[in-house]
Amino acid sequence: MSVFQKSIKVILVTWIAVQIATFLGLNYPSSAGIIGLLSLLDTRRSTLLTAKRRVLSMTSAMLAAILCFSLFGLNIWAFGLSMAIYIPLAYKYEWDIGLSVSTVGVFHLLDTGSLALPVILNELGLFAIGVSLALLANIYMPSHQKEIIAARNRVELLLKGLVLRFHHILATGQSSDEVHRIQQLEKEIQTALELVYRDQSNQLFQRTDYEVHYFEMRLEQCHYLLQMVEDIQHCHFSAEESLILAQLFKDTAQQLEDKSTPIHLIDRIDHYLQVFRERPLPKSREEFESRSFLLQIFRDLERFIHLKVQFHQRYPQDQLSDD
Template identity: 25%
Template sequence: MPKWRIGYRTLKTAVGAALAIFIAQFLQLEFFVSAGIITVLCISITKKESVRASWERIVACIIGLGYGSVIFEVLGYHPMSIAVLFLLFIPTAVAAGVKKGVVTSVVIMLHLYTYGNVSIAIWINEIFLITIGVGVALVMNMYMPSAEKILICKQVKLEECFEKIWQEYASFLRYGDNSWDGKEIAEVSSFIEEGKSLAMKNIDNHFLRHDDYFYHYFNMREKQLDVIESILPFISTLDRTVIQGEKMAGFMEELSQAVTPGNTAGYFLIRLNELREEIKQMELPKSRAEFEIRSSLFYILHEIEEYLLIKKMFKPDPKRTRTVSGKRLNRDHNRRDTN
């Protein structure tokens, strides 16, 4: 059963609707309750979405008032006129790219039907209702809670999973330990999906700056996860008695300790080339099994290189890198205290 709670969006909707109705009623507008309905419809999850939706509703309402005025005056004020009005208005709103304003416009157009006539005073009344409803919603939507702390938390947890995955790969190469259930791979995938979605909302909550750091970060990790998953079957084919497998395990353990938002790819690319040269200096394979092991080693090296190049192309944010690194240090300190 979902937990009962009052979220910030619910609170904004309640306060905004009440405020819009109060203003409209204070101005003695007809159908003042409709101002609250318009505010509720315009409350959105991001600032940019709020502006887009508000603009669509204003344009749609103006179009609706125009259609309603003409159709009701020409065909009369009866139900068949409403059918004709909707048949013409809805396709027009969709073609004009303001389909989100259809429901709001219906409320306004039915006001004309209720009046039974069209006049300048009625138009002014309706425009005031639209302005109050949309305006209050925009004011309410100016407050959006920052998602940065949540994004940083997901970033830290994701990197903990990456660290665990590389450690488990190394453990298998070194000891042949196959007790790992691979749950961290599924967790990383979940963190990435949630992180990208939240990062997109965070971008839409900034008007003056395009803060897409977190989106690019989670996108980068998604590409790296594809690489990690691709080498898993090949690691399972390696014979742990091969000395290169032992060195590969050491390299992966070192890699696991460097999973941070910062960019250390350059150092590891050098280490990777050294390891590749060592494997090239090995004697040629003498059996099919040795050939398959050698092929697996080169494939893994190639994929790890791709993993590092993906990170090398990512541009970290120094400020956020320090923040996340600080959280990791605190986590490691707490871990040592409990050991």
Template identity: 30%
Template sequence: MKIGSRTLKTAVAAGIAMLIAETIHLDYYVFAAIIAILSIQETRKKSFRASYERVMASLIAIGMGALMFTLLGYSPATLTLYFVMFIPLVQQLKLQDGMITSVVILTHLYTEGRFTIELFMNELLLIAIGVGVGLIVNMYMPALDREIERIKDNIDRALAVYFYDIAACVETGIYNDHAMMLLKTRDYLKQGKDLALRRMGNSIGKRNEDMDYLYFRMRERQYDILKRIVDNAREITLVVDEAKPVATFLRLVGDNVNERADASAFLRELDATIDHYRKNVPLPTSREEFEVRSSLLNILSDVKSYLILKERYILLLKEHGHAREHRAEQKD
């Protein structure tokens, strides 16, 4: 049985928080473990946000509870009135993550039947220990870079295969079904984007930018274009002379799908190919030939859209690199 890092962090945080609370003889010390467990989130930013909501909601709960129980007495009716007022307030203040801890704190006040400084300090310490331990333990996050690079490599290889197969289809008129590979590529894109978002969520105090996330966004849009290209390739059932240069160009694109390959030269060559295709190729002699040529033109048009997305991404990469160099110079 494999134990994940989040499971391990949750167990460690709960044990440490409960040990500290019990060692200093706090009442309801198990509650510190519960708060620590709730503080373990998927990313550091989520953990800080949830902890903030928990602390603020708990302070409101203590204040409202102490006031209402003192004025109206410790009774189920007061408890009901409290919830009627407290729950909408927490939702309006967007402190929903603090709801559970607030309810538990209120039960402590209700169980004690009186509000004292000692009880107030007890609850504050439970919150501080639980939140503090949870945040400290959750600062450890496994590195995601290697997994992200692995997924990027898988996507690049899949894109290359698409272009090679489509080139073969254009040349031979024989269609190769890409359904399973398309689904697998879609899964890679989702996994990669999720990992990039997690890494962004773990970057405390840094600019909220991640070129890998932008890479996956670019590939998602290219993936949609490739599905159109595949659909057009399916319509090619006849081999025409114009298919040869189109297939050659598709293989060239397939050879250069990697992240940093510049698309500018390919775009210029593609524009020249499309221009030649439209001006110099004789008119088709049959309806079937007309439909095949139309599909070839659609493929070239979609490949152009694919390359434009890549060109924009390369520009972003360069801007990102210049910005990093500028920030490094400012630090020096």
């Protein structure tokens, strides 16, 4: 939601709450506007949760105040005692978000000097108006689905480009700042995750963790890319080994946007791992290190692909529509 939309919503909720309280002839009508303003948060879920806590907070504060004022009279000492009862409960049960509003309500009882039913109903009415309008105002929350789909497409495009870069490095021996590219992709994924979490907070009933798991899967794949690029840069492979790896990275890149599970690639990697394990033992330290790096890259690439396999096994049908 834009700053302009949010500002308009806050202004309208505050103004309408005051007008309704005034129309109903309630005392302290501005309090209804303040309650509405404080209850209006960025997402549906946070607004609903806050409203629930404010209701519990207000209820406990009023009950404590009525008890203390009835026993010890309407004075500041009884007020202090009621707060001594209410405040620890509010913090213990996480109702403290309604502490200020509830305290103002109790102050109104003290200021009025009466515990008559109309006075108590006045405070409850102010509270109900403010909270209800905040909840109504947050019925409308713009969906971020189109932005999430666009972010997914960007991530897949960047990831595919990175994996193809691995193919290029192995095929030509030329590399550039791949680490920086991967870090930029990680930032893109983190931004997308923040968008997904925000969108989830506006879904009260129909929730899915699909998008969260999707971007988390891509983020974990980035970690394997970082490991593989470091291994590639620290060793020299034979022409045959470079060709095999280059082709595997190329095939992996081609299936990144494919909704099928690339199990065949895992089978190929397992085959190559077996082939290289059965080769004669290295005769020098350099050969030993190269063999070790080679096997590690195969294993990391296998894990990289396996992440997507696991994801598609968990979500057999793609749940993000491009509509």
